[in-house]
Amino acid sequence: MRGSRPCLPVPGPPPPPVNAERDKLGWRHVALLLFAAVLGGLAYRIRVRTADERSVRGVIEALARDAEQGDVADLADRVSRSYHDERGLSRDALLRAFGEYLKARPWSEVRPVRVIVRQVRGERAEASAKVLLAASDRRHRGTEAYRIDLVLSRERGEWRVLSAEDWPVPEADAVPSRL
Secondary structure, eight states, X not given: XXXXXXXXXXXXXXXXXXXXXXXXXXXXXXHHHHHHHHHHHHHHHHHHHHHHHHHHHHHHHHHHHHXXXXXXXXXXXXXXXXXXXXXXXXXXXXXXXXXXXXXXXXXXXEEEEEEEEEEEETTEEEEEEEEEEEEESSSOEEEEEEEEEEEEEEETTEEEEEEEEEEEOOGGGGSGGGO
C-alpha cells in the first residue's frame, strides 16, 4: 500500500452559524402559536356553550309565557315526545295534568325568577329554575313559588323538556333579592 494516502473527509460547505437569537425567536413563535390555538379553542367552546345556555334559558322563559297564557298547545311543542319523569308521568299525562291545573288556577303572571343552566353536554342539558306564580282575578288571589329541575334534549335542533321535577319553595326564596 505504498503511495496510498489516508482517507480524509472531503471538505464541503461549512455548517450554518448557530444564531442563538434566531433560535429563541423560533421557540417564541411556536409558543405563541400554541397559546393562540388553545385560546381560540377555549373561546369557541365558551361561545358554543353560551349559545346553548341562552337557548335553554329561552325555552324555560317560553314555557313560563305559555303557562301564563294557559296555552297547553305551545307547551306541548316544548315537551319531548320521549318525556317521562320520576312520578311516572308521560308527555300526554303531563300535558293533561298541567292543562287541568291551569284551568283550576289561572295565573296572571308566571315568572322564572332565576334560571341556572347547570350543564350542557352534546344533545343534553340540565337546568334549574325558581318560578313565581301570581293570581289576581276575583276568584283567585295569591302567589306560589316552585323550584323546577329540568332535563332537556336537543331534538331536530330545538331544546325540549325530557323530564322535570318540581316542588314548592317558600315564596321568600323566589324573590329576586334573596337569590
